[in-house]
Amino acid sequence: MKKDIEIKDVLKFKENYDNNIKNQEIENNIKKLGIKKSSLNESIELEFKFNIETPSTKIYNQLDSHQCNIYAFLRVVKDILLKNSNIDIENLNISSNYINFFDKLEKANALYNDLINTKHLTLEMINQKVNRYIGSYGTFHFAREIVNKYGLVPTYIMAEVTKEYNDLLTIDLLRTKIKSDAIALIKKNKKEKSNIKNELMNEVYVFLAKVYGNPPLSFKFNDKLTTPTEFKNTYLQNELDNYITLTSFNKEQFFSSFSFIPSIYLNNKENIISVSNNEIKKAIINQLKDGISVWISIEESTASDYEEGILDNKLYNINNLLNIKEIDKNQKLALDIINYDHAVCITGALVEDNAIKQFKVDNSFGNYGKYKGQFIMTNDFFDNNVITAIINKKYILGEQNGK
Numbered sequence: 001m002k003k004d005i006e007i008k009d010v011l012k013f014k015e016n017y018d019n020n021i022k023n024q025e026i027e028n029n030i031k032k033l034g035i036k037k038s039s040l041n042e043s044i045e046l047e048f049k050f051n052i053e054t055p056s057t058k059i060y061n062q063l064d065s066h067q068c069n070i071y072a073f074l075r076v077v078k079d080i081l082l083k084n085s086n087i088d089i090e091n092l093n094i095s096s097n098y099i100n101f102f103d104k105l106e107k108a109n110a111l112y113n114d115l116i117n118t119k120h121l122t123l124e125m126i127n128q129k130v131n132r133y134i135g136s137y138g139t140f141h142f143a144r145e146i147v148n149k150y151g152l153v154p155t156y157i158m159a160e161v162t163k164e165y166n167d168l169l170t171i172d173l174l175r176t177k178i179k180s181d182a183i184a185l186i187k188k189n190k191k192e193k194s195n196i197k198n199e200l201m202n203e204v205y206v207f208l209a210k211v212y213g214n215p216p217l218s219f220k221f222n223d224k225l226t227t228p229t230e231f232k233n234t235y236l237q238n239e240l241d242n243y244i245t246l247t248s249f250n251k252e253q254f255f256s257s258f259s260f261i262p263s264i265y266l267n268n269k270e271n272i273i274s275v276s277n278n279e280i281k282k283a284i285i286n287q288l289k290d291g292i293s294v295w296i297s298i299e300e301s302t303a304s305d306y307e308e309g310i311l312d313n314k315l316y317n318i319n320n321l322l323n324i325k326e327i328d329k330n331q332k333l334a335l336d337i338i339n340y341d342h343a344v345c346i347t348g349a350l351v352e353d354n355a356i357k358q359f360k361v362d363n364s365f366g367n368y369g370k371y372k373g374q375f376i377m378t379n380d381f382f383d384n385n386v387i388t389a390i391i392n393k394k395y396i397l398g399e400q401n402g403k
Contacts, residue, residue: 033323053348054291056347059372060096062096065161067100072344075239084235096160106146107133112200116185116197140343142239151232157216181203220262244273245388247387251272253334255337258339279396294391303385306368308369313380313385357375
């Protein structure tokens with residue numbers, strides 16, 4: 001039965017509000033300081049101290065590229081190269097822009113394959129599918145599949161985007177470009193669509209090359225001519241294939257959530273295992289001790305302070321401030337309260353008396369904040385806000401036993 005809000009309802013709401021003197025105090029503080037500062041937990045004191053750390057490397061600055069997943073991925077790659085090769089990692093930067101270029105090209109290809117297989121294609125279908133496929137989203141798995149197919153290049157061969165780059169504008173224009181071009185597929189049969197596809201993909205390539213740069217076919221490294229795939233095969237080999245995805249969330253819940261990003265191109269068989277947070281932490285410590293950082297996806301919007309370099313769920317008492325109920329983290333995942341909105345790398349930990357006290361995290365926003373682009377991440381944040389972690393299967397007990 002429909003019931004409208006009546007004036008008497010509003011008067012009762014106001015009466016209840018006014019009867020609690022704390023409400024006006026909170027309202028005044030929010031107007032003066034904002035929600036986060038009004039709820040700041042000033043009792044938190046953390047020391048930037050760690051006794052397990054991977055080798056330090058340059059802190060990336062993704063600028064406005066929205067490619068945190070690739071930059072965190074490359075942090076792991078640099079550790080692998082340092083461990084398994086004689087490359088001078090300190091003086092070598094691997095191009096994120098190169099990976100980003102082919103990520104967008106493969107997404108466009110997957111889109112056009114879908115459009116070709118769609119019967120009775122309409123403008124509405126084109127709009128819906130383009131918006132779903134074309135965007136700045138990705139995972140460790142996405143980056144790995146691009147590198148396995150297209151290889152790697154240094155940034156002196158394909159430079160990163162500059163501060164003039166606007167990712168939101170680029171994605172909007174790429175979508176507009178593809179939507180405009182894809183009109184040519186309407187009222188065509190499958191064979192006719194396939195015949196047009198190469199021309200349409202060439203248009204995408206030209207667009208991407210103008211914005212990101214034209215990827216090299218070969219380059220000189222250590223005075224030898226090599227290709228991107230030869231470079232990858234020589235120095236990285238197939239090491240990335242040993243890394244799997246761990247999550248502490250219910251697997252069924254995870255797959256149905258906004259945090260799960262299914263692969264839309266290349267190999268779509270990402271190995272995802274659901275285990276406890278304690279098991280994930282043990283595997284992380286094993287990997288860190290071996291000199292390899294750990295890629296993680298996180299929800300950090302209301303549990304982070306970039307200036308102070310802290311990732312902690314107890315940093316702000318927003319739930320108490322605004323009377324938000326605490327619910328189970330799997331319920332939060334299903335309700336999109338927890339979502340994958342950033343990717344970073346765990347590069348260290350503080351372990352005392354066999355207990356993990358805190359983690360060190362490398363971000364990709366440049367040398368910003370108290371710890372110059374690094375964070376202290378608490379156990380509370382890890383348990384509630386880390387969605388997935390990428391671990392070499394040899395560091396996981398069950399995998400070591402062949403399970």
